[in-house]
Each structure stands twice: as C-alpha cells, then as structure tokens.
Amino acid sequence: MRLPIPFAPRPPLVSVIRLQGAIGMGARGMNDAAMAAPIERAFRKGKPAAVALQINSPGGSPTQSALIAARIRRLSEEKGVPVFAFVEDVAASGGYWLATAADEIIVDANSITGSIGVISASFGLTEFIQKHGIERRVHTAGESKSFMDPFRPEKPEDVARLKALQKVIHGNFIDQVKSRRGPRLAEGADLFTGDIWVGPQAVEVGLADAVGHLVPTMKARFGDKTRFIVHGPRRSLLRRLGAEAVTGAVGAAEERAMWARFGL
Structure with missing residues (x-):
C-alpha cells in the first residue's frame, strides 16, 4: 500500500473547458449563463497551471461569444493562469471569437478557422402567402417595429439599416x-472578409500559433506527469431525459445549418 507523502509537490494540473456547438442558439446552444460555472471552476479548482479550451463551434450569437470570451480573460488575468485554445473541426465566426480569449491558439492540420464577419439570413414569403390567400396584418407603434418582416416585401431602407447594424x-x-492577436497577424493579409483558413494556413496568416493537439502540447509544456480535469456545463434532468427534444427541434435545425456551411 502506497501512502501519500505529506507536502510532496503534485504534478501540474491543466483544466480543460469544452466549448462545443453553436453559440446562443436557445436551449441547445452554448451561452454565458450555462458556461459561467464550469469556467469559474476551471480557474479556481486545484490551482491549475493552465486552462485549455477545447473548441468546436461554427459560431452564433456575437454577444454570447463576447461574454464568454470576456469571462475567460477576466479570470485568466485575475488568477494569473495562461489560456490555450485547441481547435477541433471548426472555430469559425463566434467560435473563433472564443479562441481569441486564449494566449495561444493551436489547430489541427484540418481545422477550419476564421469566418470573421457577420451574417443575417432569412426568407421572403410574400408570394407564398399571397398564393395561398393569406392576408398579413401588422399594426405597430413605431415605424421600424416591422423591420425585415419576412412576410412583407423587402424594403431598401430596411436592408440599408441591417447592413449598418452588421x-x-x-x-x-x-x-x-x-x-488579442496584434502583431501576430500577417501584414497585408485581408483577414476580415468572412473567409476561412485550414490548419497551417491559419498559422501562416497569424490567426493561430501552431498545429498540434491538447494532451501532447500540454505535456510538452508542463511535463509528462501533467494531470487533466475536464469542466463542462451540467445538463438538466429534462435534458438528460430527452424532454427538450421537441422544443429544441427548431434550434437543432438552425445549428445543423450552421455546421453545414463548413461541410460538417
């Protein structure tokens, strides 16, 4: 029987936070409220030598992306703990916003990163409802309250206003x-068109720092005996029982569409 040696130094600990899925997409999506507790635990529990972000997200809400990233930076500076981001399939749009919360970004050779832009998608259903004899009735107080109504003809002034907001x-x-990336960004590269880069391409333009994977990279940095603890949001009882399947159907379809933009 091996007894613990009092006051013996413990191997370094790396706290892992999994940031998975679309951001801010209703009950299914990742958001600041759901991620607050696991992020706090990751920085405060066990005196970690570093925090590693496992990111696999096609993006979503810019506000929730900013809130999560800001929380990570706040705790990193408060605790003096470095943050490393490891991109899996994709860290695009809001997913890349999350990655910028890290001090270093490491990608797989096949990871998709970037998509630094803003998109708004909808449908025009005016002719459809007319064909089926449906009358659209809208009453507002305030001339902009029916802004971009998909059941009414698109207005040039609405499009101009949407583009200004974007x-x-x-x-x-x-x-x-x-x-966050500062001088690491390649000079002369047009990185903000919404384009994407794969693996080493992202390193070349400065959106990432290296190609690698979480465990070997962290062990190379902190030693072979480095320990890992994964932190993530706890699912509610209803979610564990699948009771959100119906209410989350629309959100699931939207999320699948976001992944499909990157061939996933």
Whole structure:
C-alpha cells in the first residue's frame, strides 16, 4: 500500500473547458449563463497551471461569444493562469471569437478557422402567402417595429439599416481579433472578409500559433506527469431525459445549418 507523502509537490494540473456547438442558439446552444460555472471552476479548482479550451463551434450569437470570451480573460488575468485554445473541426465566426480569449491558439492540420464577419439570413414569403390567400396584418407603434418582416416585401431602407447594424458588430469583432492577436497577424493579409483558413494556413496568416493537439502540447509544456480535469456545463434532468427534444427541434435545425456551411 502506497501512502501519500505529506507536502510532496503534485504534478501540474491543466483544466480543460469544452466549448462545443453553436453559440446562443436557445436551449441547445452554448451561452454565458450555462458556461459561467464550469469556467469559474476551471480557474479556481486545484490551482491549475493552465486552462485549455477545447473548441468546436461554427459560431452564433456575437454577444454570447463576447461574454464568454470576456469571462475567460477576466479570470485568466485575475488568477494569473495562461489560456490555450485547441481547435477541433471548426472555430469559425463566434467560435473563433472564443479562441481569441486564449494566449495561444493551436489547430489541427484540418481545422477550419476564421469566418470573421457577420451574417443575417432569412426568407421572403410574400408570394407564398399571397398564393395561398393569406392576408398579413401588422399594426405597430413605431415605424421600424416591422423591420425585415419576412412576410412583407423587402424594403431598401430596411436592408440599408441591417447592413449598418452588421457593420458595427463586424467592427467589434475586428477590434477583438486585433487586440488579442496584434502583431501576430500577417501584414497585408485581408483577414476580415468572412473567409476561412485550414490548419497551417491559419498559422501562416497569424490567426493561430501552431498545429498540434491538447494532451501532447500540454505535456510538452508542463511535463509528462501533467494531470487533466475536464469542466463542462451540467445538463438538466429534462435534458438528460430527452424532454427538450421537441422544443429544441427548431434550434437543432438552425445549428445543423450552421455546421453545414463548413461541410460538417
């Protein structure tokens, strides 16, 4: 029987936070409220030598992306704990926003990163409802309350207003990337068009730092005896029993569409 030696130093600990799925997509999506507790535990429990983010996300809500990333940065600075992001299949759009919360970004040779842009998608159903004899009735107080109504003809002034709003959010995204990646970004590269890069390409343009994987990279940095603890959100009883299957059907379809944009 081996007895523990009092006051013997323990091997370094790396706390792993899994950031998986679309961001802010209703009950199914990743959001700041759901991730707050596991992120806090990752930084506070066991005096970690580092926090590793396992990211696999096609993006989603810019606000929730910003809130999660800001929480990670706040705790990293408060605790003096470095953060490493490891991209799996994809860290695009809001998923890449999350990756910028790390001090270093490591990708797989096949990882998709980037998509630094803003998108808004909808449908125009005006002719459909007319064909089926459906009358659209809208009453508002405030001329902009029916902004971009998919059941009414598209208005040029609505499109112009939407693009103006997107420009502000896009500017915030660009500021985030520049503030976190700074001089590592390749000079002259147009990185903010919404384009994507694969594996080593992302390293070449400065959106990532290296190609590698979580366990070997962390062991190379902190030693072969490095320990790992994974932190993630706890699922509710209803979710464990599948009771959210019906209410989450629309969100699931939207999330599948987001993954499909990257061939996944």
